[in-house]
Amino acid sequence: MIDIRLLRSDPDAVRAGIARRGEDTASLDRVVELDARQRGLAEERDQVRGEVNAISREVGGLHRDGRAEEAAGLQEESRALGEREEALAAEADGLAAEITEILLRVPNIPSPDCPDGTSEADNVITRYEQWDEDAYGEHQRVPHWEIGEQLGLLDVERGTKLSGAMFVMYTGMGATLCRALIQYGLDRNADAYREMRPPTLVKTATMVSTGHLPKFEDDAYHLERDDLWAIPTAEVPLTSFCRDEVLDEADLPMKLMAHTSCFRREAGSAGRDTRGLLRVHEFDKVELLAYATEEQAPEVHADILARAEGAITDLGLSYRVLDLCAGDLGGSSARTFDLEVYAPGVDQWLEVSSVSWFSDYQARRANVRYRPAEGRGTQVVNTLNGSGLAVPRVWAAVVETHRQPDGTIAVPEVLQRYMRGAMHIG
RNA sequence: GGAAGGUUGCCAGAGCGGACGAAUGGGGCGGCCUCGAAAGCCGUUGUGGCCUCCGGGUCACCGUGGGUUCAAAUCCCACACCUUCCGCCA
Numbered sequence: 081m082i083d084i085r086l087l088r089s090d091p092d093a094v095r096a097g098i099a100r101r102g103e104d105t106a107s108l109d110r111v112v113e114l115d116a117r118q119r120g121l122a123e124e125r126d127q128v129r130g131e132v133n134a135i136s137r138e139v140g141g142l143h144r145d146g147r148a149e150e151a152a153g154l155q156e157e158s159r160a161l162g163e164r165e166e167a168l169a170a171e172a173d174g175l176a177a178e179i180t181e182i183l184l185r186v187p188n189i190p191s192p193d194c195p196d197g198t199s200e201a202d203n204v205i206t207r208y209e210q211w212d213e214d215a216y217g218e219h220q221r222v223p224h225w226e227i228g229e230q231l232g233l234l235d236v237e238r239g240t241k242l243s244g245a246m247f248v249m250y251t252g253m254g255a256t257l258c259r260a261l262i263q264y265g266l267d268r269n270a271d272a273y274r275e276m277r278p279p280t281l282v283k284t285a286t287m288v289s290t291g292h293l294p295k296f297e298d299d300a301y302h303l304e305r306d307d308l309w310a311i312p313t314a315e316v317p318l319t320s321f322c323r324d325e326v327l328d329e330a331d332l333p334m335k336l337m338a339h340t341s342c343f344r345r346e347a348g349s350a351g352r353d354t355r356g357l358l359r360v361h362e363f364d365k366v367e368l369l370a371y372a373t374e375e376q377a378p379e380v381h382a383d384i385l386a387r388a389e390g391a392i393t394d395l396g397l398s399y400r401v402l403d404l405c406a407g408d409l410g411g412s413s414a415r416t417f418d419l420e421v422y423a424p425g426v427d428q429w430l431e432v433s434s435v436s437w438f439s440d441y442q443a444r445r446a447n448v449r450y451r452p453a454e455g456r457g458t459q460v461v462n463t464l465n466g467s468g469l470a471v472p473r474v475w476a477a478v479v480e481t482h483r484q485p486d487g488t489i490a491v492p493e494v495l496q497r498y499m500r501g502a503m504h505i506g
Numbered sequence: 507g508g509a510a511g512g513u514u515g516c517c518a519g520a521g522c523g524g525a526c527g528a529a530u531g532g533g534g535c536g537g538c539c540u541c542g543a544a545a546g547c548c549g550u551u552g553u554g555g556c557c558u559c560c561g562g563g564u565c566a567c568c569g570u571g572g573g574u575u576c577a578a579a580u581c582c583c584a585c586a587c588c589u590u591c592c593g594c595c596a
Contacts, residue, residue: 123556126565133565136577140524155576162576326553449553458553 081183081444087111097189100406102198107182114182118175125168132161184288185295187411188441194415197405203418204403209389211398211422219485220424224476225356227425227483228254231506236356245354246346246361248472253505257478257491258364258471260498262339265366265469268394268494269387273337273368273468278317280340281308286320289446291412298347310343314367315465319442322371326458327450333372333380337468339364357472358430364472369465371448374440377462381437384466385417388433391469395492397477398422400429414439417466421473425480430473435466 087094091112095105135158139151195204228234233254239247250258266275287293287309292300301310311317318336327334342365353359368387372380385401392399402418409416413436420429440460443449449458482490488506491499 119556122565126556129565132576136524136575139576143524151576158576 081441082186082189083440083444084111084115084179084183088115094189098187100190100194100196101187101409102407103187107186111179111182111186114175114179118172118179121168121172121175125165125172128161128165128168132158132165135161184445187291187409188414188439190406190409190413191415191437191439194409195403195405198407199405200408202405203408204405206401206403206417208400209398210393210396211400216424217485219487220480220483221427222480222483223356223425224423224479227479227489228356230487231489233257233479233505234356243361246359248357248360248362253499253502254475256499256502257475257495257505260495261469261471261474261478262364262366263498264495265391266337266339268391269337269366269368269468272383273335276314276318276321276336276338278311278314278321278338278340280311280317280343281306282311282317282320283308286316286323287311289323290316290319290442291410291445292316295411299345301343301345311340312344313342313365313467314338314340315369318367318369318465319446319448319463322448322461323446325448327371327448327461329373329450329453332450332461333370333376335368335370335380337366337368339366356426357476358426358428360472363470365470366468367465368468369463371443371450371461371463373450373459374462377437377439377464380464381415381435384464384468385419385435387468388419388435388466392419392421392432392474394494395474395478397474397481399432404434410434410436412436412438412441414441419467421477423473423477423480425483426476430477432470432473432477433467436464438463438465 082094087108091108095108098105098108135154139154139158142148142151142154195202197203225234225236229236231254232252233250235249235251239249242249281303284293284307287300292312293309300312302308303310317340318338321336322334341362343362346359346361349359357363368384370380370384389399389401399419399421402420404413404416404418413434416434416436418431419433419435421432422428423430440462442463443461446463448461448463450461451458478492478495479489482492484490484504488504490504491502496503
């Protein structure tokens with residue numbers, strides 16, 4: 081949630097920021113107007129409450145002094161004030177609820193460093209790593225679903241039989257590779273990130289905290305009977321780990337990681353990338369997340385990006401880094417770098433990590449604060465996160481990139497220890 | 507799923523209609539004492555909203571949401587969560 085005080089004191093700046101996303105800013109004007117009315121009413125309500133409190137104290141005194149009969153008039157007066165207070169409170173609460181409802185749908189203000197642009201096409205490709213267009217042989221130009229079928233690593237048909245389209249069944253060494261990637265992703269970050277294992281079903285409030293609700297309701301699986309949501313990423317439970325808490329500055333940055341299943345309805349993507357592992361409803365991912373002060377945030381952002389890159393590099397994959405433009409930024413993010421890995425078999429760049437800085441947007445929703453070492457009061461923390469390793473697309477890139485002329489797959493060295501020492505698949 | 511008990515400040519724990527933002531103890535912080543420390547003593551110690559002539563003022567918060575009352579931590583109702591026991595179970 082954006083800071084309503086900033087909207088109040090500098091509405092033009094907020095409008096300009098939101099406009100960079102190509103979003104309509106009319107709702108901001110509406111909030112400014114409602115906020116002014118709400119505060120007026122709340123102030124009046126508090127004043128009336130104060131009068132009621134004063135009278136009650138007086139009545140209390142009269143009762144103690146055994147002059148209860150003298151209190152009747154005051155009680156009558158207070159009752160009338162009470163009715164007025166109730167009316168004011170109802171109106172003020174109604175406006176406050178309306179403001180919150182709008183504000184929960186207003187995205188974050190992009191960082192000034194975030195490039196201009198209105199769509200995916202305007203994202204800035206910052207750099208290519210380990211990539212040589214001409215370095216790929218014919219044996220690498222086979223899509224992973226074909227390789228998976230040849231070597232018995234994927235069973236697309238049976239996955240569909242069980243759960244429908246865009247659900248996957250990994251088989252044999254395919255499943256082992258899946259697990260190896262997860263363990264690899266966790267182990268290489270365990271030096272600085274505390275491993276967590278959160279629940280994958282969460283309450284509505286948990287989804288609201290990260291910004292996945294209310295605006296993106298259609299993207300998530302919802303278990304109606306129990307009113308629980310299947311998490312689209314471990315970002316969701318990890319961001320709420322400290323919800324409604326006040327941390328010590330000494331605890332920051334607090335770095336966490338978790339492997340979880342992730343569930344996405346992919347509502348807007350029907351018919352796109354339906355083959356293989358490019359887009360699936362359920363997948364495994366190792367997520368890195370941190371709570372930090374605003375001052376620490378840039379360094380932590382760089383750390384997560386470097387770690388996400390390191391995992392890809394050591395798997396021997398090619399990738400590129402994109403600096404997302406304002407128009408393509410996720411709603412909660414202020415700045416995002418996307419990592420896209422090159423999969424030669426499908427000849428596509430696959431997004432495998434979004435490394436984002438959310439400023440205090442999520443933390444304000446989640447109400448996560450910290451007590452500064454110096455000075456009084458509390459401050460809202462900053463949150464950052466990114467995928468340390470997202471299994472299906474990395475799995476696909478590994479299989480396609482490391483396919484040998486004889487049709488087998490060379491297991492990257494860093495994974496061998498997690499695959500019972502196997503150096504080849506097939 | 508059934509039964510009983512519980513939820514108060516950083517922690518423990520009192521309060522069960524009025525002077526309660528809340529006793530008392532512990533912890534933290536500051537000070538005294540000391541060569542230094544312990545002990546002891548004194549003081550201090552929540553969060554948020556709004557207003558502010560920046561001195562402060564005011565309102566809210568005792569699990570959550572309603573209700574009763576001039577007045578609710580305290581009474582009533584509903585819900586959530588926790589603990590224990592029974593049942594079921596990986």
